[in-house]
Amino acid sequence: MNMALQCLAHPPDQVAIIDLTGQTRTDVTYAMLAEQADGLARALLRTVQPGDRIGVLLSQSPWCAAAHLALWKIGAISVPLFKLFKSDALASRIGDxxxxxxxxxxxxxxLVGDLAACWMVDQVGQTGDPVPVFDASAQTPAVLIYTSGTTGPPKGALHGHAVLDGHLPGVTLSHDDLGQAGDCLWTPADWAWIGGLFDVLMPGLALGVPVVAARMAKFTPEDCMRIISEGSVKNVFFPPTALRLLKSEGARLDGLRSVASGGEPLGAEMLACSRDALGVTINEFYGQTECNMVVTSCATRYPTKPGCMGRAVPGFDVAVIDDTGNVTEDEGDIAVRRGAPSMMLEYWGRPDATAEKFRGDWMLTGDRGQQDGQDLRFVGRDDDVITSAGYRIGPAEIEDCLLTHPDVATVGVVGKPDPLRTEIVKAYVVRKPGASTDAATLQRWVKDRLASYSYPREIAFLDALPMTVTGKVIRKELKARAAAELDAEAVT
Incomplete structure (x- = not known):
């Protein structure tokens, strides 16, 4: 089993990617994509060994797809990196x-600078014989995707070549039986994230459904309409924030056959409004970087139950368990049975964190839920990860960044409820004696070092933070404070 072979095993003249990143539309066939991947693979074989980790820092484009395929073809491990990362965020992932x-x-x-050697993908020669496909198994490591957590730096979830097969049932169902005549996939989500890479790009290639590559400097309804029209898009994965922005602008998109959404709950009202604006029933799905596409709705196969995320995807045993690891009908921890096809092999270099992710035979998602017949109802988060505009943001990384500023003594970062983004990043900062640094300065400090989407949109200065006896910030109290601030703002 090798994902490169899965994604390229189609007629040479069939369209694989519709490229809208240039001035005009370019239809990239499977033969053209294979040629790009082979060119990169031939160059990489001179220095790269099976199992080596190689970064891919590219936006939506045929070259991004070709880079991953080339690495898998030679048995290397691709590590997607995001163009909005700044030096500290890149350095932590490159180093780890x-x-x-x-x-x-x-x-x-x-952006990379001297953190690693950079190979320009469009400067690699393309002529030569096809590169033999590395003989991989389902569990051969293939891709290392970093995810934000509540403590410490981001962790790398290592997946084997089975991860693509694991996504196919859920992707197919979330798009009302994807693969119908005329189907064409697109998402505004970057392909550096598992949502873009394995909910859209690679499943589309594997199923023979054309995928649109397009860049959006900023998400706007006008750009959405243009991309959908120019790319002949029929199937879209919209993160919830994109749907909220479309709703706020009163936008209507015509001609779509399916819309899937995941990453955070939408709610019944939002689902109804989006259905009216898009002309289709939105299928919500659920998963995470460690084990994705485990639950989904599928309007053409079973009714959507208000307040529920959907049903377990074929191939996955998803349940709500109690503290002892037994399945319960009450509220409990949402978990996936060990051995699921899209489940990570491990957290890279972190055996303790890997072990903590499991309770017996179950992988814990960190979310709370309750079973409602065959459907799963999402109750809330069991951790402090901030979900903002579809991004999962770990507070620890932002806290560490702010603590490097010479005027900051202590800091606590939490998510503050927000009607548009679900949450915004809010930082509570204690300045060092005599310091007068303002919020704008600290916001720029984080923007320049981490990512433009993860900087604190609000900063409050306090004399002291709530702390445990061991010196840990009590985020629960800060979250309650942020929620109270929101209530006070509403009254005002």
Whole structure:
């Protein structure tokens, strides 16, 4: 089993990717994509061994797809990186994964700097014989995707070549039996995230459904309509924030056959409004980087139950368990039975964190839920990860960044409820004696070092933070404070 073979095993003249990143539309066939992947693979074989980790810092484009396929074809492990990352965020991931090479473009090379050697993907020669496919098994490591947690730096979820097969049933169902005549996939989500890479790009290639590559400097309804029209898009994965923005603008999109959404709950009112604006019933799905696409709705196969995320995807045993690891009908921890097809092999280099992710035979998602017949009802989060505009943001990374500022003594970061983004990042900061640094300065400090989407949109300065006897910030109290502030703002 090798994902590169899965994604390229189609007629050579069939369209694989519709490229809208240039001035005009370009239809990239499977033959063209295979040629790009082979060109990169031939160059990589001179220095890269099976099992080596190689970064991919590219936005939506045929080259992004070709880079991952080339690495899998030679048995290497691809590590997707996000173009909005700044130096500290890139350095932590590059260092943790042990990357020596990053496949990128000119803009990406400027971001990487001297953190790793940069190979310009569009400057690699394309002529030569096809590269033999590495003989991988389902559990051969293939892709290392970083995810934000509540403590410490981001953790790398290591997946084997089975991860693509694991996504196919859920992707197919969430798009009302994807693969109908005329189907064409697109998402505004970047392909550096599991939602873009394995909910859209790679399943589309594997199923022979054309995938649109397009860049949006900023999400707007006008750009959505243009991309859907120019790319002949029929199937879209919209993160919930995108749907909220479309609703706030009163936008209507015509001609779609299916819309899937995941990453955070939408709610009954939002689902109804979006259905009216898009002309289709939105199928919500559920999963996480460690084990994705485990629950989904599918309007054409079973009714959507208000307040529920959907049903377990075929191939996955999803349940609500209690503290002892037994299935319960009451509220409990949402969990997936060990051995699921899209489940990670491990957290890279973190055996203790890997062990903590499991309770007996069950992988804990960190979310609370309750079974409602065959459907699963989402209750809330069991951790402090901030969900903002579809991004999962770990507070620890932002806290660590702020603590490097010379004027900051202590800091606590939490999510504050927000009607548009679900949550915004809010930082509570204690300044060092005599310091007068303002919020704007600290916001720029984080923007320049982490990512433009994860900076604190609000900063409050306190004389002291609530702390445990061991010196840990009590985020629960800060979250309650943030919620109270929101209530006070509403009254005002």
């Amino acid at each position: 994964a042990g990357l020596t090479v990053v496949l990128t473009d000119t803009a990406g090379a400027a």
